[in-house]
Amino acid sequence: MKKMINIAVLASGSGSNFEAIAKAVKRGYFKANLKLLMTDKENSFVRLRAKRFKVRDIFVNPKDFKTRRDFDRQIIKILRKEKIGLVALAGFMRIISPVFINAFRNKILNIHPAILPSFKGVDAITQAYDYGVRITGVSVHFVDQKMDHGPIILQEALGIDSNEKLKELEERIHKIEHRLYPKAIKLFVEKKLKVKGRKVFLLS
Ligand code: GRF
Numbered sequence: 001m002k003k004m005i006n007i008a009v010l011a012s013g014s015g016s017n018f019e020a021i022a023k024a025v026k027r028g029y030f031k032a033n034l035k036l037l038m039t040d041k042e043n044s045f046v047r048l049r050a051k052r053f054k055v056r057d058i059f060v061n062p063k064d065f066k067t068r069r070d071f072d073r074q075i076i077k078i079l080r081k082e083k084i085g086l087v088a089l090a091g092f093m094r095i096i097s098p099v100f101i102n103a104f105r106n107k108i109l110n111i112h113p114a115i116l117p118s119f120k121g122v123d124a125i126t127q128a129y130d131y132g133v134r135i136t137g138v139s140v141h142f143v144d145q146k147m148d149h150g151p152i153i154l155q156e157a158l159g160i161d162s163n164e165k166l167k168e169l170e171e172r173i174h175k176i177e178h179r180l181y182p183k184a185i186k187l188f189v190e191k192k193l194k195v196k197g198r199k200v201f202l203l204s
Pocket residue numbers: 011013014015016017018090091092111112113177
């Protein structure tokens with residue numbers, strides 16, 4: 001029997017995307033082990049979600065490490081020990097150092113709540129809302145050395161109505177995220193993604 005890929009989710013906050021991934025695994029949307037949740041925030045809500053889904057959660061305290069690189073080395077050590085084949089960043093509020101990216105080249109995904117390359121960084125939904133764009137959306141991409149920059153796997157756009165409240169827009173974005181991230185992970189797990197430079201080819 002073919003070995004299933006082990007997935008680790010790295011998150012710092014609420015974890016609604018973690019939950020979407022956990023639900024996708026549970027209902028067999030793709031075949032993989034959601035092996036662990038790693039977080040840099042001791043009291044993050046995502047840890048409670050992990051408990052609910054019986055996913056092992058590990059808190060790594062950044063304060064225990066002198067540099068970002070040392071922290072990342074610890075993360076890599078755990079990921080290797082657990083034989084992780086895919087790292088899904090889901091609201092992980094830390095910049096990842098090159099040592100991490102090189103150790104898991106083209107095996108780290110991220111979700112961003114805007115149509116990249118627009119509105120990179122934190123508070124992307126608010127950035128887009130305040131800018132007054134008519135269209136925004138969600139991107140799932142491979143992670144490379146630059147923030148919110150790697151090759152794009154999937155994007156989905158939505159229109160913004162001038163009367164729309166920020167809260168409503170946030171809800172609509174999150175709804176898309178919870179569908180799009182599992183979809184991108186499914187493509188990865190089923191080996192249907194081929195990266196060539198900035199482009200990601202979707203194999204049939
Ligand atoms: C999401 O909007 C994701 O796109 C961004 O951080 C947020 C995390 O939300 N990177 P949650 O913790 O998954 O609810």
